[in-house]
Amino acid sequence: MTEPVGPAIARQRLHTYLRDRREAQGHTASAVAKKMRWSQSKLNRIENGVVTIQPIEVKALLEFYGVHDPDEVERLMDLSEISRERRWWREEKLSQEFKDFVAYESEASGLNGYFALFVPGLLQTPAYAQALSSPAIREAVADSTGMDLTEVRRKRQETLFDRLDGSRPPTLRMAIDEAVLLRPVGGGQVMADQLDHLLAVSRRPTVQLTVVPLALGAHGGLGGTFELLEFAGKQDESVVFIETAVDDFLLTEKTKTDTFRKIMDDLLSSGLSGSDATREIRAARRRLPG
Known part of the structure; x- marks a missing residue:
């Protein structure tokens, strides 16, 4: 990562990137959800930042979106990992x-x-x-x-x-x-x-x-x-x-x-x-x- 971020910003950056990437490629949410074998509501919650997404799921989604740059994939997987950190307020x-x-x-x-x-x-x-x-x-x-x-x-x-x-x-x-x-x-x-x-x-x-x-x-x-x-x-x-x-x-x-x-x-x-x-x-x- 080029700069330190916490879970809130990591989640915001990741869900914004994933939503923008899907829309830029013209994929509908239902089509992506079907390809990933998810419910559409799960994809919607991920793109709206309501829930986190696991790094391995990020990697699979990026592959579907045609993102193959290893540095970019690693950056986004890092964001996923950070976004899932548990802090005191979550309890x-x-x-x-x-x-x-x-x-x-x-x-x-x-x-x-x-x-x-x-x-x-x-x-x-x-x-x-x-x-x-x-x-x-x-x-x-x-x-x-x-x-x-x-x-x-x-x-x-x-x-x-x-x-x-x-x-x-x-x-x-x-x-x-x-x-x-x-x-x-x-x-x-x-x-x-x-x-x-x-x-x-x-x-x-x-x-x-x-x-x-x-x-x-x-x-x-x-x-x-x-x-x-x-x-x-x-x-x-x-x-x-x-x-x-x-x-x-x-x-x-x-x-x-x-x-x-x-x-x-x-x-x-x-x-x-x-x-x-x-x-x-x-x-x-x-x-x-x-």
Whole structure:
């Protein structure tokens, strides 16, 4: 492989290549499935990235598509092998969309998001996260999966800060609504510690925190919280994740992700960043004990 990739990007590159190759040669999905002695639904799931494909199956499919370059075959078989790696999130009781999001998040070169109601999960202190998972909130939004969201959040944070401390740190750009700074989740001391943590994280060279002031009025972020992930590879498309009380949505269609990129860019340019953001966070912190 010419560059390191993880299972999420490996799967995306492979299923995109296989679908494009089939369409370029004019094969129908039903004809390919019949030739491979698969069900058409299996081929559809492979081409849509829903399931992985074994390296030996990749080799057989490439032979049918007339791909004989040994280096290219080896590259695609490598992608297949990487895509099948088991990471910690695959064992959690999460929605498939959330698992895919965590996989992409662990590989993204740029992590962007707008948060209107609470501090970004990746930047929450344990006490703040626990307060968000309080019985009152759990009763309001029943969780039938049995998953420990606090533990999942901790593992995501661990992955992020390991990467931020590494040789190729990702860029973290988070736009946080001013109301989030003023809402004392967990009480005054918990919120004070949370704001101190935001100030500490903001000093990292690849982290940009933007405060979206209430005085800004109507803006694109009022449509709701979202996270936008970008990748270093030019062929790797961005993804957008939207989490709600009942469903998670992972958007990969370029026309949709481009809309959220524009909203993100508008928020970053119209909000308060750098020393201005720091001043707002410190002002909110001074209202709290400690």
